[in-house]
Every structure is written in structure tokens, then in C-alpha cells.
Amino acid sequence: MNLPSSGLPTSAVVPREQTQAILDRRGAAAGQIKPADHYTLADRLEQQAARFAERPFLIYGKQSLSYAEVDARANQIAHTFYAKGLRAGDVCAMVMENRPAFFCTWFGLVKLGVVVAFINTQVNGRPLLHALETTGAKALVIGEECLGNVLATEGLPTLAYWLVGDEENPWAGDLPGFIDRQFASRLDSAPRSAFPRDIRAAVEAQATTLLIFTSGTTGLPKAARYSHMRWMSSGDVMEVTLAATCDDVFYCCLPLYHGAAATSVTSTALRAGASIVVRRKFSVSEFWRDVVRHNISVFQYIGEICRYLLNRPEQPGERDHNLRCMLGAGLTPESWQRWIERFGPVQVFEGWGATEANTALINVDNYVGSCGRVxxxxxxxxxxxxxxxxxxxxxxxxxxxxxxxxxxxxxxxxxxxxxxxxxxxxxxxxxxxxxxxxxxxxxxxxxxxxxxxxxxxxxxxxxxxxxxxxxxIGDTYRWKSENVSTQEVADALGDLPGLELINIYGVQVPGHEGRAGMAAVLMQAGQVFDPAALYALSEARLPRYAAPLFVRVSAAADLTSTFKLRKVDLQRQGYCPAACHDPLYIRDEQSGTYQPYSQALLQRLELAPFVVADHG
Structure with missing residues (x-):
């Protein structure tokens, strides 16, 4: 670890040979599994369940599920889904929050050689229909906690719909007729015995095992393919990078439908025989309590989570923990330095990549601010x-x-x-x-x-x-750990009464990672912008992270010679009143509308004034 005696990260450059030696070990680990090997995620699970049978795999609240127990529950899922007609190569979509049933359902499906498509738990309507269509799903497994979003979606396709109960969030209403009412009882009575491997024997490591949605620059999210080989190689590589062992405890507080939690955290913990502490949703107040309570040693972050934790008032004993390293992306140099100073000498593996990427960068030198070295x-x-x-x-x-x-x-x-x-x-x-x-x-x-x-x-x-x-580049920005497509937002808000044009783009907010959404709206002649109507429309059609945080009411459209909406100047002017000269509004969830811009409102929402960059 590149730490001086003070325990703080350093900006001293380590020899290139030292960095390359670590990268070479990563490269060797990445090449262990060959494309044509008949070796899958399910095979690794069963091997590790035999090797670490009684060791804790999943920890959720007061629950602790051993490797053997997770494998047995996955067998029940596999037997049940096979009886329901799923076969190797079929696609089964799954919408469920972070909890042990997510892992058991996922692992049960892969025992069949089924491709699992993870669905964002926040979407309904057209985005949900798009997800089911673009993945070619034959069935949808619904966590009971997500049933409301499914039932709020009109025009659901003809699929098999199977409900997995959630004791913490029971559904109070009647179940619609298209949901299989016998599924839960069949699952409970299914055998826990090993599911026959010959059902998936022909599946190669290069075959797709996961479909994970990632936003492109335009339109609705795309379903990226993730092979067994790449999933397992991720764990092989990160095991040597983190020097992970079966004594490590990983913290999973990011949504599992995202790439990071379902790939890096899960594959690395499984490879090392380590434990995963699963939290349904990230909690600022519970984070350090969880770290201490469960003796967590490895944490996968996004920059925004770190900012939330740094903005929390200091608490007694914040350095009394065994967190030894953290991996992720989006940590600013300032936040990085503050984190180490406040919480102690935790090694930071800041990286860069994407769900669908065929390459990656990672900072193995603890060199502040960098996302990796070549x-x-x-x-x-x-x-x-x-x-x-x-x-x-x-x-x-x-x-x-x-x-x-x-x-x-x-x-x-x-x-x-x-x-x-x-x-x-x-x-x-x-x-x-x-x-x-x-x-x-x-x-x-x-x-x-x-x-x-x-x-x-x-x-x-x-x-x-x-x-x-x-x-x-282009029209996608990242806010609150989510990729937001400007075209998707514009489409959702495009029929605001009286609207002529709407231009969506991301603007930098000092002190925040990523970019916040901003809308430049041009009203039709004689029409007046209605901030409450825009707020209501955004609430009805968009996840909150995708709703524009700022609005400017433009007097004229800013178009290129080819009639494309221009964004560069708008982004430079941001939400600075002195620069944009248009009426500005800020989204205010407390009052349920967009309020006129004011310094007082910015302060209440803990947003800093926009800083106009000097391009002179």
C-alpha cells in the first residue's frame, strides 16, 4: 500500500515496474478461464459451496446464510423453474431489491443455464416494457416489494409472471390473474438436493449469463451481455488485486441490478470464499454501524456515497473499524483526501470502466485522483x-x-x-x-x-x-449513480402543455460527482411556463434521479445549422443567473414544484452556486 507514516495517501510516483507487476498478476488471473471451457457461474458456486460449506456467504440483518444454504436454496429455485419450463438459453428477467432471495433466485436460474436479465427496481411503464422486449424475456420474476411498479404498467406482454414473497413488504391488494398463484408453494416444497449439471453441460464459459442495462447516449437503456467467463474472471482478477481471502467481509449497499454489485462484489467474494453483508438500500446513518457490527473489510463505492458520508457530522469512533480497502469510481481528489484524513488509512482502488467495456483501468498505487495507470x-x-x-x-x-x-x-x-x-x-x-x-x-x-x-x-x-x-461525450450524463439519457427525459416531458421545445443536458454542481439534469424550455407563443405542471409530469414519468434539477425558460431556441439542439453554451452557463439571463427554476421536492431561483433555496437544498468556467 502506498501510504506514508502518517497513514495518508501520497502523490509520490511509484516505479512503473512496481505498478506493472501488479497489472501482470491481474492479467494472468484474467486468462485462467478459456472461452470454450464448459465451466459456468453455477459450477463455481457449487465448487465453493462444497469448499466453504459452513462459512457465512450472505449476511442480511440478523440472518446469516452459509455457502451450503445459499446453494441449497438455489437448488430449490432451479428445480422449480425447470418444472415451470425454463431451459438453458432462455432469458428470465428479474426485478427485486437487495436481499438474500435475489442471490438465491439468480443462482438458481444459472444452474439451468438460463440467462438472467436484471431490471431496475425503479422503473415502470414504457421503460419496463422496453426492458422485457429488448431482452426477449420468457418470464419475469417479481420481488413482492416491486409488484406495484409492474401492476402500474399497462400493456404487459404475455409472459410467465412469478412472485417471490417479501416478508418486509407484503402486498396488501389482490393479485391479478396473470400472476402464478401456485408458484410460492411449489418453491417452498421443491427439493434442496443438487440440480443435475447435465442440464447445463453444453453451456460454454463464453455464453451470456447476465443482461445488465446500461444507458447509451440516446434513447432507452441497452441490455449489455455479460458472459460466465467475464463474470468469473472479474472475481479472479479482483481477488489478486485486493488480496482477498475467506476472512474478508464485503459490503453490498449498491443496487444489485447495477453492474458493480452483481459483478465485482459478488464474483470476488465468491472466488475468495468471503462473506457479503447485504443492505437493501444504502443508509448514511447505518453505514459505519454496519462496518463495525459486521467487521466489514471491503467496500464498493460510488463517489456520491462517499460524499454523503463525508457531509455527515463527525461521530465518535469513526476510525474504529477494520475497513482495509474500497473499490469503485467517481471519488474526487478532494473527497479522497478528506476520506483518508477523517476515516483512516483505507486503500482506495479507484477505477474506470463500464458494464459492457472490453477494457478497464484501476489505480493500484493509491495515487490520489487517478482512475488508473498504464x-x-x-x-x-x-x-x-x-x-x-x-x-x-x-x-x-x-x-x-x-x-x-x-x-x-x-x-x-x-x-x-x-x-x-x-x-x-x-x-x-x-x-x-x-x-x-x-x-x-x-x-x-x-x-x-x-x-x-x-x-x-x-x-x-x-x-x-x-x-x-x-x-x-454526447448526451448521457451521470447523476446519483445513474446514467441519464437526455433523449429519454426529453421524450418523457415533451408534451408539457404549451411547450415548443425542450433541451435536456447535464450541468456540473460544485461539490457533487457527475452532472445534474437541466432543462431549457421554449414555450409556444402566448403560452406561459407552468412549473407545477412540469414537476407533476416528471414525477409521473421519470425516476427522481432523472428529473431535471434546474430549468431555464428560454426566449429562443439554440439550434445548429442542421437543426440540432446546441448544448455546449448552455452547459457553460449552467444555472448562473448572471450568465444565462433567462428565468431560472430549481426543483423543490418539499413544495412539490419548481421554485424560482434564489440563493436561499440553493442553501436549503445544499447546492452550491454555479461556477462559470473561464474559456478565455
Missing amino acids: PDWERTNLRLIRFDVENDCHPRDENGFYQVCEVGELGEAMAFIVNHPEIGGGRFEGYTSADATESKIRRNVLHAGDAWWSSGDLLRQDADGYCYFVDR
């Missing part, structure tokens, strides 16, 4: 490719090829797509949609005939090979 660019499939933000394009050289960034230059992270039958690393597994998959591939980038995954993220590197995330 000591030798010839030993990675990643490159930073020059990008012209103002003109939204990649400059070309005299031969028509893209250009690799020099030190300090802004560039899009791209990764060469490896396509070899015996190599799993570097593959781009894509999405359920062939068009969506192709849209993320750039061809003839550095050489004729090559193919690269396009991340849409802008990064910079320094002279020592440390990389820093800068921003997203």
Missing part, C-alpha cells in the same frame, strides 16, 4: 484517442486515421477488440441489439481493418502514465 501502453488494448469537443469529432491524420493522444491531451478512451477463440480478455460482448452493438464499434481507427470499442468517455494521462476521467 505504465506501458504496449501492454494494454486501451488507447486515448484525440477528440475535438467543440466540433464533436475525432481529428484525423493525413492518412485518414484517428490520432493517439500525447501526454496531457484530452481523448476518448477506446479499446482494441480482441477476437480470438482461445482468448477471453479484450472481447466486446455487446448488447442484445445488433445495431446497438455496432454503434459502439469504431473501425479503421489506427490501421485499416481494425475494430475498437468506443467508450464515449474523455480521459487525460500525465507523464507518469496516470489517467484521469474528465467527462462524457
Whole structure:
């Protein structure tokens, strides 16, 4: 660990050879499983259940489920779903909050070789219908706590709908006729004995096991494919990175329908034989109590969670814990430094990547502010490719090829797509949609005939090979740990009475990670903006994280020569009254409307004034 005697992280550069040695160990771990191996997530679960049978696997409140118990419950799920007609290669969607039943249901499905599609627990209506359609789901498993969203959705397709009970959130109303009323009793009486492996014997490691939704730059979220090989390799790699053992306790407080919790946390804990403390939802007040109560040693974060914890008033004994390391993304240098100073010398593995990415960066040096280091660019499939933000394009050289960034230059992270039958690393597994998959591939980038995954993220590197995330390209921004598509928000709010045009974009909020949503609205001639109506529409059609936090009522549309909505200047002006000269409003959940901009309202909502960048 790169910590001085004070226990604080350092910005001293470690030798490149030291960093590369760790990356080489990660690379070796990543290559253990071959694409054609007949080895799946279910096989790993059963191996580890035999090896660590009585060790605690899942801890939830006062419950503790051993590896053997989780495997037995997964067997019950597998027997039940097989009897209901699911077979290897079928897709079963699943909407459920964080709790032991999530893991047992998921693992039971993979014992059949079924592909599991995780559905965001916050969506209903069109986004839910889209999720079921784009995954080609044959069935939907509904956690009882999520039944309301499903029943609020009109036009549900003809699928099998199976309900998994939730003692903490029982459904008070009548169950509709399309939900199988016998499912729960069949599940309870199903055998706990091992489910026959020959049912999935033909499934290869390169086959898809998960579908995880990730937002693109336009439209509704896309379902990214995640193979058994990549899921298990993630655990293999992170086991050596974190030096994880069966004595570690992982904290799972991020939603399992997201990539991080369901992939990195679960695969690493399973690989190491470690325990996972599962919390249904993140709680600022309970975080450190959980860490101490359960002797948690590893925590997967997002920057926003760290900010919440840092903004909480200091409590006695905050450094009296055994948290040794944390991994994640979005931790600002300022928050990083404050975290270590306040909570003690915890090693931070800040990284960069994406659910569908065929590459990744990780900071193994505890070097403050960096999302990873590349000591030798010839030993990675990643490159930073020059990008012209103002003109939204990649400059070309005299031969028509893209250009690799020099030190300090802004560039899009791209990764060469490896396509070899015996190599799993570097593959781009894509999405359920062939068009969506192709849209993320750039061809003839550095050489004729090559193919690269396009991340849409802008990064910079320094002279020592440390990389820093800068921003997203295009129309997707990240807020409250969620990717938000501007097109989706605009579509949801597009029929506001009297509206002529609406332009959605993300703006930086000092002290917050990511960007908050802002809407520039142009009303029709003679029509007046109704802030309460916009609030009501956003509440009815959008998750709260996607609802615009700020609104400006524009006097005229800002269009390009090709009639595309211009956003660069709007983003620069943000919600600064002196810069935008339009009426400004701020979303206020307390009053249930958008209130006129005021310093007092900003302070009450704990939002800092917008800082206009100097582009002179």
C-alpha cells in the first residue's frame, strides 16, 4: 500500500515496474478461464459451496446464510423453474431489491443455464416494457416489494409472471390473474438436493449469463451481455488485486441490478470464499454501524456515497473499524483526501470502466485522483484517442486515421477488440441489439481493418502514465449513480402543455460527482411556463434521479445549422443567473414544484452556486 507514516495517501510516483507487476498478476488471473471451457457461474458456486460449506456467504440483518444454504436454496429455485419450463438459453428477467432471495433466485436460474436479465427496481411503464422486449424475456420474476411498479404498467406482454414473497413488504391488494398463484408453494416444497449439471453441460464459459442495462447516449437503456467467463474472471482478477481471502467481509449497499454489485462484489467474494453483508438500500446513518457490527473489510463505492458520508457530522469512533480497502469510481481528489484524513488509512482502488467495456483501468498505487495507470501502453488494448469537443469529432491524420493522444491531451478512451477463440480478455460482448452493438464499434481507427470499442468517455494521462476521467461525450450524463439519457427525459416531458421545445443536458454542481439534469424550455407563443405542471409530469414519468434539477425558460431556441439542439453554451452557463439571463427554476421536492431561483433555496437544498468556467 502506498501510504506514508502518517497513514495518508501520497502523490509520490511509484516505479512503473512496481505498478506493472501488479497489472501482470491481474492479467494472468484474467486468462485462467478459456472461452470454450464448459465451466459456468453455477459450477463455481457449487465448487465453493462444497469448499466453504459452513462459512457465512450472505449476511442480511440478523440472518446469516452459509455457502451450503445459499446453494441449497438455489437448488430449490432451479428445480422449480425447470418444472415451470425454463431451459438453458432462455432469458428470465428479474426485478427485486437487495436481499438474500435475489442471490438465491439468480443462482438458481444459472444452474439451468438460463440467462438472467436484471431490471431496475425503479422503473415502470414504457421503460419496463422496453426492458422485457429488448431482452426477449420468457418470464419475469417479481420481488413482492416491486409488484406495484409492474401492476402500474399497462400493456404487459404475455409472459410467465412469478412472485417471490417479501416478508418486509407484503402486498396488501389482490393479485391479478396473470400472476402464478401456485408458484410460492411449489418453491417452498421443491427439493434442496443438487440440480443435475447435465442440464447445463453444453453451456460454454463464453455464453451470456447476465443482461445488465446500461444507458447509451440516446434513447432507452441497452441490455449489455455479460458472459460466465467475464463474470468469473472479474472475481479472479479482483481477488489478486485486493488480496482477498475467506476472512474478508464485503459490503453490498449498491443496487444489485447495477453492474458493480452483481459483478465485482459478488464474483470476488465468491472466488475468495468471503462473506457479503447485504443492505437493501444504502443508509448514511447505518453505514459505519454496519462496518463495525459486521467487521466489514471491503467496500464498493460510488463517489456520491462517499460524499454523503463525508457531509455527515463527525461521530465518535469513526476510525474504529477494520475497513482495509474500497473499490469503485467517481471519488474526487478532494473527497479522497478528506476520506483518508477523517476515516483512516483505507486503500482506495479507484477505477474506470463500464458494464459492457472490453477494457478497464484501476489505480493500484493509491495515487490520489487517478482512475488508473498504464505504465506501458504496449501492454494494454486501451488507447486515448484525440477528440475535438467543440466540433464533436475525432481529428484525423493525413492518412485518414484517428490520432493517439500525447501526454496531457484530452481523448476518448477506446479499446482494441480482441477476437480470438482461445482468448477471453479484450472481447466486446455487446448488447442484445445488433445495431446497438455496432454503434459502439469504431473501425479503421489506427490501421485499416481494425475494430475498437468506443467508450464515449474523455480521459487525460500525465507523464507518469496516470489517467484521469474528465467527462462524457454526447448526451448521457451521470447523476446519483445513474446514467441519464437526455433523449429519454426529453421524450418523457415533451408534451408539457404549451411547450415548443425542450433541451435536456447535464450541468456540473460544485461539490457533487457527475452532472445534474437541466432543462431549457421554449414555450409556444402566448403560452406561459407552468412549473407545477412540469414537476407533476416528471414525477409521473421519470425516476427522481432523472428529473431535471434546474430549468431555464428560454426566449429562443439554440439550434445548429442542421437543426440540432446546441448544448455546449448552455452547459457553460449552467444555472448562473448572471450568465444565462433567462428565468431560472430549481426543483423543490418539499413544495412539490419548481421554485424560482434564489440563493436561499440553493442553501436549503445544499447546492452550491454555479461556477462559470473561464474559456478565455
